[in-house]
Every structure is written in C-alpha cells, then in structure tokens.
Amino acid sequence: MTENLRVAVVTGGSRGIGQVVAERLAADGLAVAIVYASNKEAADATVAAITGNGGRALARSADIGDEAAMSAVFDDVEAEFGGIDVVVNSAGIMHLQPVAELDLAALDRMHRTNIRGAFVVNQQAARRVRTGGAIINFSTSVKKLALPTYAAYAASKGAIDALVPVLAKELRGRDVTVNAVAPGPTATDLFLEGKDEATVTAMANMNPMQRLGTPADIAEVVSFLAGPGRWVNGQTVYVNGGMV
Template identity: 60%
Template sequence: MSEQNSGRVAIVTGGSRGIGRQAAARLGREGFAVVVTYGGNQAEADQAVKEVEAAGGKAIAVQADVADVTAVAALFDRAEEAYGGVDVVVHAAGIMRLAPLVDLDLADLDAHLNTNVRGTFVVDQQAARRLRPGGAIINFSSSVTKFARPGYSAYAATKGAVDAITLILARELRGRDITVNAVAPGPTGTAMFLDGKSEELIDRIASESPLERIGAPDDIAEVVAFLAGPARWINGQVIYANGGAI
C-alpha cells in the first residue's frame, strides 16, 4: 500500500464489474478509499467492495445512474459524507451495443448517447466542481475510435465525444491542479467485449496486437493507477492501452 495515497478518495463508476471493478481493487491496493458505483447489480458491487478491502483499501458501494444529475450529485454527497472529500474520479461506466450503422435501432443510439456522452458530462461536471487540489479525472474512451471496426459506429461516436470532453475540460480546469485524461483500451477480456463473439473472432482480434493477445482488466487498471497517482505531468491526453494494435 502506498502511504502517499493514504486518505485519498476515489469514485469509480462502473465499478462493479469488468475494467471498473479491477481499477477499484487496484486503487484499493494503492491505499485509496473507493466508492464503487454501480447501475443495478448490488451483489456484484458488494463483491467489488470486498475485493477493494482485501487489497488493503476501504470501500462502500453506491447505486447511481450516471446520466441522472440528481443521482450523481447524491453519489458525490455520499462519498464526501463517508470519507471527507473526493480526489479521483474514474468514469468507467458505459454501454456497447453493436450493429452496422444502416441497421442500428435509433433507440440504441439514444441509449449510447445517454449513458456514454450525457453520463460523462454529468459525472465530469460534479468532479470539476468538487475534486480537491491534486485530483484526477479519468474518463474512458476506446481504441475503436482508431480501429474503425464495422458495427461499432454508435459506440465509437460516443467515445469520440468522450475524447473531446476530456481534452477541453483539462484546459478549462486551468489553475485547479486537477488533471483530466482518458484511457482508451483496445480489446479487453471483459463480459462487455466477449459476449456474443466466437473463439475464432476473439483469436483473430488478439492477433492484431504485436503482443498477440487481448488485454486483461489488470492491464488497464495499471494505467488508471498511474493516472490517479504519480502521473501529475500527464494532462489533457487520451492514453491508448491496446498492446500496440494501432
């Protein structure tokens, strides 16, 4: 555990599963108190809390719809009540529904925009208002904005918006000593990526990387921990974490 991070507090949205869950545990290992934010599955969130505690951190679970202004404000209130303030926000919550643009149900497009774009605005607004000096906002983009993979038009469009939000917010927070960056994972072994894909397709995607594998949630959590802690001179950047596939 890092003594440097003792007393620091992180909110992790999407913290009950996948990359968010691994990032929460990794921050726990660094000594953070973590507010694991989840959308609907309390059992998964409770297990994520146990993993943070097992790693050496403190944690609570709080339910919130990231696109709901009132719910997200209450989330930050709860973090401040429990731990005294907020230093880091890891905004990992998001959805991905795949279809060619010509076939995409516009209700799915609206869902992407609501969760991935509005959700980033809502969470980042509260973070910008409330983070203590020395803090970090870490949004989640995607390497698919560069891959231009068929079927991902809605998802990639929302992640392009996340890139723009991140780069502009970093400059708007001049003088606050708060960094704003985005992590853009490539294919990573989470349920969101693996669901509905054949072993053959997964193997083919894995071969695109010079390291000849898909990423693990641990790989991405390491980048999050770096941006949340020692990486004070990295600001206003999109960090592509994809094993060199692009």
Template identity: 60%
Template sequence: MTSILATPRVALVIGGSGGIGKSIVHKLAAEGFAVAVHYSENQASAQKLADEIVVAGGSAIAVRGDVADETAMTTLFDDVEQFFGGIDVVVNTAGIMILGPVADYDLEAFDLLMRTNVRGTFLVSQQAARRVRSGGAIINFSTTVTRTQFPNYGPYVASKAAVEGLTLVLARELRGRDVTVNAVAPGPTATALFLEGKDEQSIATLEKATPLERIGAPEDIAETVAFLAGPARWINGQTIFTNGGLA
C-alpha cells in the first residue's frame, strides 16, 4: 500500500460501508478528515464510497477485516497507519442485531452476536488504545434499547451494555494521553438493519414515541460522531444518547 499526501487528521470508520457508518464517513470527509472505510463483506460499496470522496477532493481508502479476528484487525490498523501516517479517530459502528426472547434464544446466535458486538468492539478498542494519536478520539456504538428495554432485545442489549462498560473504563485507562473515549447510543434510525422485518404500524408507533415525532436519520447520528471526533474535547467517558428524546 503506497502512502498519499499527509493530512492533518485521519479517521478509521469500522463498518463504514453502509448505514450509519456510511453517513459518518461522508460527514467526517466533509469536515476535512482523511477516512479509511472499513468493510467486512461489501467491498464494492466501500470502494465506491472511498472513490467518491477522492473524486470530491478528499482522501480515502477502503480496508477489509473481520472485527473479531485479532490478526485481521492488527493488519488493518497497520495498513491505515502506513497509508496515512497515523490515526487520530476510530469510530466503531460494526455490529449485528439478532432478536428473540431470552427463554427461546438460540445459543449459536448468541455466540455470533457476542463475537461481533463484544469481542469485535474489544479488539478494535484495544488497537485504537495503542495507536490513536494525542488529541484523538475513540467512539464506540451502543444503543438506546439499553434504556428502553424492549422485549426480544435481551441478548442484543447485553452485548451493548458490555460495549458501554468497556468504553467508560477505557476512557479512564487512557488518562494523560489526551484521547477521549465515548459511546454513542442511537435510538430508532432509518437503516436497513433497523427497518428489516418492521411493518408501517410499528415504525409509526416508534415515530410517535419521540417528542420530535420521527425516527432518526443516519445523518443525525453522524452529527454527534463528528462533534465527538472534533471539537468535543471535554466530553469523555460518556454514553451519548442520540435518540430524539426517546429515553
């Protein structure tokens, strides 16, 4: 991988090829970041996004890796550092959501959920803690459902509660590094992950549940991430609920 012209700030967006991650990539690129767009499966989408940023005058590359594979994540971080010269911000949006009641939940599905959401977040956070430069930020993703406690979300909520706990401890472990560590907890957001399997009535009910009477857009979440990645140097060790007032 050949290095390009150095840029002042570099962001690695894990899960950046679609959904909320894609909006975050667009927002950070617009803010002047060079962006590494991570993907695990959809190479075409990630490369297309990176190409769009380059054509618009920005700096971007697409990088692949299984978030729960230690070797893959080490290599991925190495590649981003080699290409851009360093990493200032790591945003980890990667996650899966498999719903079902606790009493009947399939343990293979549980293990897969934990592998991606907990082990994956741990490995990404571990690499980020070792590499993010002074003045940087690490931003993980939780969910508002840790507060709303909807039925059938038990295993998913358990995985995201672990993400919150890990994030808040890491913020304190990085004392003296001038690196902030926070979690963003979106509410209902119009992504394929959220909309899959929901009928219009269910979506309308969730829209009415917020004081703003709508579900979120990926761009709403990207605004919060950009704030934490940039000017929000006094927000640290927090979980930010970006949900329109749902909870």
C-alpha cells in the first residue's frame, strides 16, 4: 500500500456515468475499486484505462443487494489498498411503466438494486469509510418532473433522498460526509437508446443550457463531493443544468 493513498469504491463503475466517475476519481489520484454486476469486459476495460494512465484500480463482480457479497468486496478492497475513503453508489436499474400497468416483479427487481442495494452499500460504507471520507449516492432529477411512467423509478430514488440526511447525522463525529447527486437527462448510451432525435432534442431543451448533460458533468460534482466539498453534507445536489 502507498502511504496516504486515498481509495474509492464505485458501484456501477463499468459503464455510463459510473465509468466516467471512476476514471475521474482515478485522475484525482485515488485508487479505484469498480464493482459491476455482470459486464466483466467493460469493467476490465475501465481498469485498463485507469492503469494505462498511471492509476491503480481493480474490478469485482457482485450483486449490490447481497450483503455477504458486498462485505467480501469491501474486504478485498481494504486488503489490496489498505482502507476506503470514498464510496460512490452509482449502480441502479430503471423500469418505466404506468402505475396501472406496472409489472410488480420488475418493481421488486428495481427495489432490490435501487433501495436494498443502496442500504447494503451504505451500511458497508458507514462501517468502513475512514475519517475525512465521503459517501456519495445517486438520486435523480426526474422526481421533481413527475413524468408519466417514472413513478416506480422515482419512488426508488426518493428512498435515497430519505437515507442521505439520516446517515449523515448518524455519522456525527466521524468527519464523513454523506450526499447524493441527482442528474438530469445525461447523454449515455443507455439514455440515448431507443430515443428519436426529436425526443432527445426536446429533453435537451428542458434546461436553460439547452443541452443534455454529459457523464463528465456529473463526475465533476462527484469529484467535488469526494474531495474539497467538506461543508456539503446530508444533501441531494441537483446536477441538471437548471432543468428543475
């Protein structure tokens, strides 16, 4: 272990926003552990990108809703890097459907990842993050927009908004901050898939900046909360260009 090495765990760090967050934290000088569900190729590629730029990284596969699996991941990270300073929980799934037609099995799957998984990850983080560290979760701006078909997803992310300020207070005296970022529409492959140009343009124009966010826009805020942003605590920070 390198003396004074800061270490981050990033769930959902193999693709999309989570991948860019992992690479940004590595560029900030942190060793990064990427937790992914199933896409080993993408996770390995992210590790290779980080190490190719002189950083330190590892990847581990785990279901974030499985407390034993996540405890083992955190054990591995501590054994490899000596401790944990930052935990970013960006893993999540989204199922869109009107409430009257909602597939409750899909709701249960989303609950396991977005709510149970968040509590599992935050529980491990609360037990292990070192003094001066940060816990950062992902919420969503769609809660304020109240768009049709988004009720189940928005409700699952509303749980994050409830968790964050409570955990921040529970960690009183530890000098560990707990926050969430709530992105608006962001230009990832997952977001753009299946949307025509008119839909993308309409969503881009929902904010006064008149563009979609980029993963780098979101990663910049995560970097701030993981590093210098020590006086921001217990908050959900909306990162959407002024959309809501």
